[in-house]
Amino acid sequence: MAQNHMKDALAERPSALQLFLIFTRIGLTSFGGGLSGWLLREFVQRRRLMSEEDFLNGLSIAQALPGVNVTNMAIWIGYKLAGRNGAIACWLGMVVPAAFVIVLIASLFASLSSYPLTHVALVGAAAAAIGLSLSMGLTAARRVPRRVFPLAIMAATFVAVAILKLPLLWTVLVAGTLSVAVTYARG
Amino acid sequence: MPPLPLSILLVFLPLSLVTIGGGQSAIADMHRQIVEVHHWMSATQFVDAFAIARLAPGPGSLLATLIGWQIAGFWGAIAATIGIFGPTALLIYGVAHIWSRFEGARLLLALEKGLRPVAAGMILASSYVLIQSLEGGWISRCIALASTALLMATPVNPLLLIGGGAGCFVGLHLLGLV
Numbered sequence: 001m002a003q004n005h006m007k008d009a010l011a012e013r014p015s016a017l018q019l020f021l022i023f024t025r026i027g028l029t030s031f032g033g034g035l036s037g038w039l040l041r042e043f044v045q046r047r048r049l050m051s052e053e054d055f056l057n058g059l060s061i062a063q064a065l066p067g068v069n070v071t072n073m074a075i076w077i078g079y080k081l082a083g084r085n086g087a088i089a090c091w092l093g094m095v096v097p098a099a100f101v102i103v104l105i106a107s108l109f110a111s112l113s114s115y116p117l118t119h120v121a122l123v124g125a126a127a128a129a130i131g132l133s134l135s136m137g138l139t140a141a142r143r144v145p146r147r148v149f150p151l152a153i154m155a156a157t158f159v160a161v162a163i164l165k166l167p168l169l170w171t172v173l174v175a176g177t178l179s180v181a182v183t184y185a186r187g
Numbered sequence: 188m189p190p191l192p193l194s195i196l197l198v199f200l201p202l203s204l205v206t207i208g209g210g211q212s213a214i215a216d217m218h219r220q221i222v223e224v225h226h227w228m229s230a231t232q233f234v235d236a237f238a239i240a241r242l243a244p245g246p247g248s249l250l251a252t253l254i255g256w257q258i259a260g261f262w263g264a265i266a267a268t269i270g271i272f273g274p275t276a277l278l279i280y281g282v283a284h285i286w287s288r289f290e291g292a293r294l295l296l297a298l299e300k301g302l303r304p305v306a307a308g309m310i311l312a313s314s315y316v317l318i319q320s321l322e323g324g325w326i327s328r329c330i331a332l333a334s335t336a337l338l339m340a341t342p343v344n345p346l347l348l349i350g351g352g353a354g355c356f357v358g359l360h361l362l363g364l365v
Contacts, residue, residue, distance in 0.1 A: 067275025098245025128352025131334025157308025
């Protein structure tokens with residue numbers, strides 16, 4: 001079968017446990033985003049576990065669908081490499097160890113909360129961390145085509161969520177459906 | 188009233204499906220539900236949790252896990268994690284499963300391009316809401332803007348930047364400026 005010939009060029013498929021461990025390592029060493037490039041290096045270039053085309057297909061789907069891009073990618077890669085168990089293993093590796101670490105870090109901060117400086121430091125940390133959100137928002141805004149319709153959709157979404165505080169689900173359903181339909185009709 | 192972890196699950200389940208362009212976009216609505224609708228946390232506690240989530244490794248949506256943990260302990264954390272990750276995990280699993288038979292290139296492209304302005308608007312709204320909840324007046328807002336500028340202009344390590352923000356603010360506090 002053609003598929004088997006293609007597989008020959010790639011390395012042997014990893015087990016679900018190996019996938020779990022790879023994603024545990026990636027999950028615990030990733031800070032502040034930019035993970036897609038990391039996944040590409042790990043799975044396509046270094047380990048040769050999947051083709052670049054397969055990876056990039058997955059990436060555009062992971063970005064288009066709702067959900068965190070990296071956890072979406074974890075499921076995509078896991079499914080491609082080891083079916084259902086692979087998808088579950090990659091997802092667990094990405095989320096569970098990091099969930100324990102975040103609770104641990106929060107407990108550490110809580111135990112320091114009797115010192116007033118802890119809260120002061122957290123305000124400063126939050127202020128700097130907001131920069132991560134805002135810069136991502138500005139980068140995303142820069143990628144929006146400079147035409148009336150997409151810009152109006154962006155502005156309307158901002159006003160609906162930030163100022164009018166409308167529920168996000170309905171905002172996304174209305175603005176998203178409208179925007180996707182117009183984009184699709186344009187071809 | 189349903190038990191608390193169940194209420195938490197019900198808040199995060201629909202939020203999962205609107206995390207377009209990453210977990211950042213849902214923060215504004217998370218804030219609205221957790222702080223303003225249900226009063227499970229104060230605005231200050233929410234911003235603290237946001238800072239901790241940004242300091243910790245792993246996907247940023249683990250903010251939900253942390254919020255669940257702080258509201259209702261272990262089962263709260265489980266409920267929030269399943270809520271925020273579950274629906275989208277099933278969605279991408281389903282798409283991966285049918286992808287080989289699915290000729291969706293044009294629809295996919297429209298989906299990706301069409302959702303771009305929506306995602307941008309939501310992420311900007313999240314930043315706006317967070318800045319509004321921030322304590323420390325104009326000084327902390329300046330730190331937020333300076334950090335934004337640094338991130339956009341230089342390849343600075345985000346962890347270092349967050350540590351720098353904390354250090355900067357503690358320093359100004361000790362000098363009696365904030």
